[in-house]
Every structure is written in structure tokens, then in C-alpha cells.
Amino acid sequence: MWLLNLQRTPRLILICVVLGVVGALGAQLFLLLLHFFDTYVLAAVGGYETIDVETAHAMTDIPQPFTRLYWCLPISTTLGGLAAGLLIFGLAPETEGHGTDATLLAFHRNKGRMRARVPFVKTLASAITIGTGGSGGHEGPTAQIASGMGAIIGQIFNLSDDERRIVILIGMAAGLSAIFKSPLGTAIFAVEILYSRMAFEGGALIFTLISASIAYSITGMFSGFTPLFLLLESSRDLVPLDLLWFSLLGALAGGVGALMPRIYYTIRDAFVALKVPRAIKPAIGGLAVGMIGIAMPPVIGGGYGYMQFVLQGGTGLAVWILVLLTFGKILTLSLTVGSGGSGGVFGPTLFVGVMLGGSFAGLLHLMNIDIDSNWLAVVGMAAVFAGTARVPIAAMVMVIEMTGGFTLIMPTMLAVAISFLVQLVLSRNTKYPTIYEYQARTPADSPVYRETFYQTAADLLRRQEVHLDRDILDSELQAVLEGGEGISLRQRKERLYRLLMPAGSPVAGREVRSLGLSDMGVVIVGIIRGEGEITPTGDTRLQVRDDLLVAANEESIRSFRDLIMTSSKNDAQDS
Template identity: 80%
Template sequence: MWLLDLQRTPRLILICIVLGVIGALGAQVFLLLLQFFDTYVLTAIGGFQTIDVETAHATAKAPQPFTHWYWWMPVSTTLGGLAAGLLIYGLAPETEGHGTDATLIAFHRNNGRMRARVPFVKTLASAITIGTGGSGGREGPTAQIASGAGAIIAQLFKLPDDERRIVILIGMAAGLSAIFKSPLGTAIFAVEILYSRMTFEGAALIFTLISASVAYSITGMFSGFTPLFLLSESSRELIPLDLLWFSLLGVLAGVVGAMMPWIYYGVRDWFVALKVPRVIKPAIGGLAVGLIGIALPPITGGGYDYMQFVLQGGSGLTIGLLLLFTFGKILTLSLTVGSGGSGGVFGPTLYVGVMLGGAFASLLHMMHIEIDGGWLAVVGMAAIFAGTARVPIASMVMVIEMTGGFTLIMPTMLAVAIAFLVQLLLSRHAKYPTIYECQTSTPADSPIYHKAYYQAAAELLRRQQVYLDRDILDSQLQAALDSDEGIAMRMRQGRLYRLSIPPGSPVAGSEVRSLGLDKMGTLIVGVFRGESDIIPSGSTRLQVHDSLLVATTDESILKFRALIAPPQAEESPS
């Protein structure tokens, strides 16, 4: 096809422009659908009318909860959940939950492939879920709209797999840029969100920058170029002592950031185990959210209005209410999206950060410590998402662009770094360490890169004169994992073995580099731990029951077996 006749870089730039346009227009369609369901379902049936950001900015104080009871709210949210469930499980089950994970699956496991119906189903299902009062974010749907369009383009023109993967990141950046008015931050987000350990898909960054810029420019034609949120001008300037409060906020954000995935996936797993048809689970989640919304509608829906109230520092909300909003939002998000409803987690996570920052500011004011509450709300927004999603650079840039708080770059950097490190420490052994389940730690842990890493390991073996035929990696690797017998390698100068670390092994808990494998001519090519495949580095710590894929010689395997054997096994006759 004609597109394949172009060189790679011009071809991807052209796709950037096309997806930038699609991302911007797709975001506008999604917002119109959201407004439709908000007006004709949430307001007409549920009786609750949301406030836009501009109106909230012009209002002195936020409406106080518990002054009016919205008894019809459960009807709106339940109907929305039921309609979304029928749509999702009837047409495209992969559109359940937050769409960012679906994009991550497409990148890590499917070489950038998605079904063509996915972006359309996701758009409608998410608009129904959020517009009827479900607690979800806008980023997942818009990310999947544009990345799905990229997958369609890649399929039509039969692009190679490496370009398919870049194309869905291009689409993700475009959709997010359009919905959040953050071209630089979303371009970085698209290449940072793939991994949870400060690793980027750097080859795609130049292209995500282009698509995000195009989408932002077109979006500005519809809604102007003002930031998503509007900050009031502060009456004071930053002083060195303020850094202490921002640092403490970073610690709090790290703690909440470690709790949030645990709560979210705990609720999600409960719904997975629930013995009812999948199609009605979003309705059950919607009913639960609606019952909460009878008294606390501010923690349903998108919540941008109350975020604006707190960001401008004059919300009139007490510390108790702000904390209730903080943890209540985590619960309603978990019920909405964890039940199978369609929506993102980024927006609700920002809400949690804003409320946590506002609550901390209220606490400081009670202690007669003067500081701008809006500053702490902005920084809390970035710090929570940096920890919860493990995307510190993107979080910092996106929040600054979304609020126009460029004078807060320095305290945001500090709080984001602290929140990231605290969350990393607290969740290092967690089943769900981040809010994005389909992130991998590094490219080495991504299925799409496993073959390349195994091939690199084979080249290393060749340089060490321990030979491994590349074909073994495809034809005999699985057999090696299922058998205690080694596999002969090229020229019969070495073999490939599968060995397990037994209980009581002296190497359990040791780093690979401390084992002296170079001296015995042995290389650990892979570590299989549960459902994870790990390409080991020198700092990788071995654990009991790890299955090791080991390349070595016939003589050295005896030394390696003795090395990993428990002491009693060494003393017994062979």
C-alpha cells in the first residue's frame, strides 16, 4: 500500500497528524455524549445537577452535602450500570474497566492489535457509566478511542509489529491531550505508563509529542486554550519552610497511593468472584454508588466541580468532609469500575489528590500555619497519581499544565519524588502494586521483548564460548521448563537446564551477582516466578520455588546444583 512506500519516520509523522485529529474530535464527541446522559439521566432522573468548572470558579463556596437528599440517584446509577453492562458484555468485553489497561494489554501482549469495534463501544459505554453518576474518569475512554483508531489504521495498512505498538501510544497521547489540555504531560504519560520502574518507551516519545500537539491545537478551537482547572492568584509567595509541608504531603500521598490499588483491586476481585451474570455486575456497582450518592453526590460522577472548589482555596469544606471525599471517592471508583463498568481511574485519582491536599491544608490552618490551600491541592493531585500509577514525570507535568500552576513546579517535584518512593517502598510486596494492573516493571518483563532479550542472552553465551542455538528458544524452551533433562546446545559445548530453588537453599534471597557464576561458566537466562517471567540482572534476588533457566556446561551444572542445594542435600550421597 502507498503508506508502506514511505520511509518509517515520515509514515509515523503522517499517522501522528491523523490520530491527533481523530483524538481531538473523538474527545469532543465523548464530551457531548457525557453531557447528554448527564442532562437527560442524572439530572432528569437522579435529580442531581453537576456544575462545570467555570461556574465553580465563579462560585465563592461549594454546596454543602447533607443539606439535600437525592433519593432518585440510585435509579440513575443502576440504569447506567445495567445499560453499560449490556453494551460491554454483549459487544466487546475488553472494554470493561479502565481503558488504559486495555491499551497496555494491546502493547505488551498483542503487538498493538485491538478489535475495530473497541473504541466505539468504549466511547458509548463510558459516557453512559459516567454520565449517569458512575464514578469514573474520562482518560481511559479517550485513550482507548484514539489508540483503537490507531490499531485500525495499523491493521488496514498492515504495518509491522514494532510500528503498531508505537501507533497505539501515538493515539493514546492524542486522546489524553484533547481531554486534559496537557500536550507535553500526556505525550510523556503515553511512554511512561507502560512500566512501573522509571522506564520509558523512548523511541515513541517524538511521535507522541506530535500527536498530542495536534490534538491540543484542535481542541483549543472548540474550548479555548485555558487550562482545565482555574487557579486563583495567591496572596503570598513560597518560602523555604513551605517545603517541609510539601514533603509531608508527599509522604501522605505515598501512603494513600499504596492503599488505593489494594482497595480498588480488592473490590474488583470481589466482583469477579460474585456468582451472578457478568452483565448485571455493573448495575450492582451502580446501585451501591447511587446509595452513597443519596447523601454524598460530590463523590459520584467526574467530580471536577468540587475539585475546582478546593483548588481555588475557598471551598468552605471542613477537614472531616475533605477526608470523607478522599476515601469515599476511592470506594465509589472501585464500585463503578471494579464491578465492570467503563471509565478511567486517572480523573478519580486526581480527585483523591486534590481532597487530600485540601484536608492537609485545613489541618495546617487549624495549627495556625499559614499556607495557600490551593497550592497543597495542586501538589496533592500530582503526588497521589505519581505514586498510585508510578508515573512521576508525567504526573508532575500534566498537573502543572492542567492547572496553570507553573510557579509550583519546584514543590511539585519534591512531593512527587517523595510520594513515588514511599509508595514504591510500601507496595513492594503487594499483589497489586499500582492502579494499572497491566504495567510491567521494565521492558525486560514485557512479553513482547522477551524474545529479543533471550536472543541477546544467546549472543552473550556465544561470546562466553557457551553456545546456544537461537532456534532452541522457539522450539524447545517449553520442553526445557517441563523436564529435568538439559537440552543440547549448538556444537554440544553446553546445555540448557531448568532448575528450581528448593526450600532451605543457601542462595534464596541472594543477588545473582553474588553467586560467582562467571567463574563456573554459567548464565541464568531466565527466572520464572509464579506467572512472571524475569530477565535477571545482577541485582535480581532469587527466591524459594523460583524456576531458573540456566545455560552452562556439563561440568559446571554439577557445581551449580551443589550451589543451590540445601545443606542436608549436600551431605547425602548422590
Template identity: 50%
Template sequence: MLLDSFILGVVGAAAAQIFTWLLTFCNFLFLETIAQYQPIGLPNEGGSSVEHIGAYGLWLIPVVTTLGGLISGLIIFRWAPEAEGHGTDTVVAAFHKNAGIIRTRVPFVKMLASAITIGSGGSAGREGPTALITSGFGSIYGRLTNRSEKEQRMLILIGMSAGLAAIFRSPVGSAIFAVEVLYSSIEFEAGALIYALLSSVIAYAINGAFVGWRPLFNLPEHIEVLHFSLYGLFIILGIICGLVSAFMPTFFYETRNYFAKIPIPNYYKPAIGGLAVGLIALVMPQVLGGGYGWLQLAINGQMVL
């Protein structure tokens, strides 16, 4: 499995980079060209730290978010319905219920559809799509090399950790995420950890050699030591964040279940979500895309809520 980890590290790095390029192109096409809106980006990825709004203001944004949702929905539900959603659910289902098998077309469909969704302003992150894309390549590799069911399951985790390490530049965190996201309780797939860590390091090294070693976010060079009395506020903040993180999955799945009951073809439903995001963006453009650029501004102390 050591050689497999190396190979999937290379594949994961390549897949993550292609996904990033596609996402950048779709962002340029939909938001910057059609909507004439340049969102805040990450400086370490070549993004702009200045928001640019064209002659039509923000009024074209609902058009492109709706269009992106429609195109994405048509692609997903025509060729790979199991690729809908954020992606990690499909990986978990493949691991527990489908012997580690993810259909060959799924990573390709997910890569294209997610790039269009996020690039057109859809309020989503890269982690879920990347997890499914690179675990899908791990599954393909396992079938090509005729692996056992146990090895097949491990290969999708190895592939997932490689892709996440390349795109988020965090090899240790990516490996741990890959082996623990499978369970709702405090458990993890210990047997795959060393191989996931190896593939993550390989992918991170390859990505760094080609695009640089800078982290995703810039942190202040000098962080002041705050007064001890403020630590109580940090505890309160931690409790609030924990409650929000517990609420968000429930709200997400309840919303998804509600949309599932709407009596219209499934491929139209992402367009409805895109329209809703676009309308919200008229007053709060921070909801567009992954929001990483806005997070960098917050880290810099330049974003006022």
C-alpha cells in the same frame, strides 16, 4: 511516522470531543433529567458552580447510577468484554501481548459505555476511557495502513497521547504519560516519545481552536508566598499522598478480583457498583462522576471537607 502523528492527532482530537459530547448528554439525561440533580461542573467546560437538587432530593440518584451500571455492563459484556475497567490495562496488554492490536469495535463500545457510566454518576474519570478509545483508533489506523508490529505498537501510543492531550489540554504531560504507563518500573518507550508529543500538540491545537484555550482548571491569579515553616507540612502531605496513591491501585484490583468471584453474570456486576456509588452519594454527592467540579471548588478554597 510524522504524517501518522499528524493524522492521529486529528483523529484523537475528534474522538475526544465526541466522547465529551456523549458524556455531557448522558449527564444531562440521567442526572439532570431523571434524577433532577445538577452536579458541580467545571466553569471552563460550561459547567455550573452551583449544585441543584430537585424536588425528590437525592433519592433518585441510586436509581440512575444502578441503571447506568446495568446498561454499561450489558453493552460491554455483550460486544467487547476486553473494554471493561478503566481502559489503560487493555492498552498495556495490547502493547505487550497482542502486537498492538485492539479490536475495531472496542473504542466504539468503550466510548458509549463509559459515557453512560460516568454520565449517570459512576465514580470514574475520563483518562482511562480516553486512553483506550484513542489508542484503539491508532490500532485501527495501523491495520488499515498495513503496518509492521513495531509500528503498530507505536501507533496505539501516538493515538492515546493525542486523545489525552485534547481532553485534558496538556500535550507534554499526555505524551509522557503515554510512553511511561506501559511499565511498572521506571522505564518508558523512548522511540515513541517524539511522535506522541507531535500528535499531542496537534490534538491540543485542534481542540483549542474549536473549544477555546482555557485550561481545564482555573488557578488563583495571586498565590501568596507561604511562611517557610509550612513547607514541612507540604512534605508530610506529599508522603501521605504517595502512600494513598500506592494503596489505591491495590484496593482497586482487590475489589475487582472480589467481584470477579461473585457467581452472577458479569453484566450485572456494574449495576451493583452503581448502586453502591448511588447510596454513598446520598450523604456524599462528591463521589458522582469524575469530580472535577468539586476539585475546582477546592482550588478556589470554597470546599470544606
């Protein structure tokens, strides 16, 4: 096809342009659908009208929780969960949960592939879930819209697996940039979110920068180029003592960042174990969210308006209410997305961070410590997400861009670093260390690069350029070799296999040269014998219980297995 006739870099740049446009327009479509369900279901049926950022910025008094009870909210959230569940599990079960994790799964395990229906089902299901009162973020759907379209492009033009993986990152950056108005931060996020240990997919960064910039530029034509949230100017300057409060906030954020995945996945796993049809589970989660929202509506939906209230300071909310909103949002997010509903986790995590920062500022004010509450709200937003998702660089840049708080870069850096380290320590050895289940720890832990590692190791062994010792076979390489399929030798038809010489083998005691292996197309590249290792020559005699490392094609390895196993099988049958 014509696209494949281009050089790799021009080809990917062209795809960046296309997905930048798709990301921006997809985000606008999603917001229109969200507004539709928000107006005609949540407000009309549930009796609750959400507050957007602009409205919140213009209001002088924040609506107080517990002063009015919204008794019809459970109807809206339950109906939304039921509709989303039927849509998701009827058409594309992989669209349940948060879309960013689905993109990570496609990158690490599915060679950049998604079904063509995924972005369309995800868009509608997420709009229904969030628009009817479900507690989810906008970023998951918009990320999956553009990354899903990238997967479709990869399928149409038959791109290589490597390029498919880059393309879905390009799409993710575009979708996130359009929804958060953060081109630099989201470009970094797309290459940082893949790993939980300060690693980046650096080769894709130049392309995510291009797609994110294009998506941001087009989005600005619809909604302007002002930041997503609006901050008030501070009446004071930062002083050295303030760093102490930012450091303490970073430590608190790290604690919340370790707690949040545990709560989320505990509830998710409970729903997985629930013995009811999968399509019904989001309705059960929606009912629970609606019951909470009767008295505490700020924790349903996206909650951006209430984030703006806190970010502009002077909310008038008591500290205990802000703390309640912090943990209430974690609970409603877990019930909505963990039950199988569709939505992102980034937005709710930002909400948790803002409320944590606001409550910490309120506590300091009760102690007569003078510090701007909006500073702590901004820094708390970045610090909680940096810990929960382990993306410190992206979290810092994204939050600064989303709020325009460029003067807060230094305290944000400090709090983000502390949060990351605290979360890392507290979540060590836990089953779900971060909010993203399909993050790999490092590139070496990703199936993408694990295969490359295996191939490199196999090539070296095949050419006998490394010393063969037991440590090699005691590693993860051993499990792969024993899997039966072998490891591909790069640019060769042969694969590397591991076989054990059985008792009663007819070739036990025979020299390697006498086996006719060259005619068979087999090479024994190494032998583990007892505690030692042998690089075989023609006069090496094979012994029972030898571990053989063998290079052969599929037909040859079958012949070799028959050769060393025949007598053993006959002995077993005779007995």
C-alpha cells in the same frame, strides 16, 4: 500499500497527524455523549445536576454535602451500570474497566492489536457509565478511542508489530491531550505509563509529542486554550518553611497511593468471584455507588466541579468532609470500574489528590499555620497520581499544565518524588503495586523486550560466544526453553531447545560425531552435566541426565527427540 512505501519516520509522522485529529474530535464526541446522558438520565432520573469547572469557578458558595438527600440517584446509577454491562459484555468484554490498562495490555502482550469495535464500544459504554453517575474518569475512554483507531490503521496498512505498538502510544497521547489540555504532560505520560520503575519508551516520545500537540491545538478551537482548572493568584510567596508541609503532603500522598490500588483490586477481585452474570455486575456496582451518592453526591461522576472549588481555595468545607470525600471517591471508583463498568482511573485519582491536599491545608489552618490551600491542592493532585500510577515526571508536568500553576513546579517536584518513593516502599511485594495492572516493572520485564532478550541470548549460545553456565538455565530463560516451542534465533529458521537425556536413551555413551546430526540439521550448542558445563566437540560422549541445548528447525527437533527417546519409550512399554 502506499503508506508502507514511505520511510518509517515520515510514515509515523503522518499517522501522528491523523491520530491527533482523531483524538481531538473523539474527545469532543465523548464529551457530547457524556453531556447527553448527564442531562437526560442523571439529572432527569436521578435528580442530580453535576457542576462543571466554569460553573464552580463562578460560584461563591460551595454546595454542602448532607444538606440534601438525592433519593433517586441509585435508579440512575443502576440503570447506567446495567446498560453499560449489557453493551460491554455483549459486544466487547475487553472494554470493561479503565481504558489505559487496555492500551497497556495491547502494547505489552497483544503486539499493538485491538479489535476494530473496541474504541466505539468503549466510547459509548463510558459515556453511559459516567454520564449516569458512575465514578470514572474521562481519560480512559478518550485514550482508547485514539489508540484503538491507531490499531485499526495498523491493521489496514499491515504495519509491523513494533510500529503498531508505537501507534497506539501516539493515539493515547492524542486522546489524553485533548481531554486534559496538557500536550507535553500527556506525551510524556504515554511513554512513561508503560513501566512502574522510572523507565520510558523513549523511541516513541518524539511522535507522542507531535500527536499531543495537534490534538491540543484542535481542542483549543472548541474550548479555548485556558487550562482545564482555574487557579486564583496567591497573596503570598513561597518561603523555605513551606517545603516542610509539601514534603509531609508527599509522604501522605505516597501512603494513599499505596492504599488505593489495594482497595480497588480487592473490590475488583470480589466482583470477579461474584457468581452472577458478568453483564449484571456493573449494575450492582452502580447501585452501591448510587446509595453512597444519596448523601454524598460529590463522589459520583467526574467530580471536576468540586475539584475546582478546592483548587480555588476557601471552600468552606470542614476537614472531616474533605477526608470523607478523599476516601469516598476511592470507594466509588472501585465499585464503578472494579465491577466491570467502563471509565478511567486518572480523573478520580486527581480528585483524591485534590481533596487530600485540601484536607491537609485545612488541618494546617486549624494549627494556625499560614499556607495557601490551593497550593496544597495542586501539589496533592500531582503527588497522589505520581504515587498511585508511578509516573512522577508525567504527573508533575500534566498537573502544572492543567492548572497553570507554573510557580509551583519546585514544591510539586519535591512532593512527587517523596510520594513515588514512599509508595514504592509501602507497596513492595504486593500483588497489585500500582493502579495499572498491566504496567511492566521495566522494559526487561515486558514480553515485548523479553523476546528480544531471549533471541539475543539464543544467538550468542548458538554461536558459542558466551560461557554456558547453570545461571543461564536457572533464569527465566530456562522456563521458556522447557516450554517446548523453543526460542527463535534471530534471522534464522532454527529455534533453540532444551532437552534432557533420558535413562535408557540409545545414544547414551555415543560420540556426538556418530549421531549424524549435520544431516539431520541439528547442532548441540551446549551441555549441562552435573555442576559443570561443556561446549561439545565431535568426540564428546553424551550421558544419561545431560541437559542438552539444541539448535534445530521444527522438523529436525522432532527427529532428534525420537532419536534420544526411542529406547526409553520402548522400555516403558515393555515394563
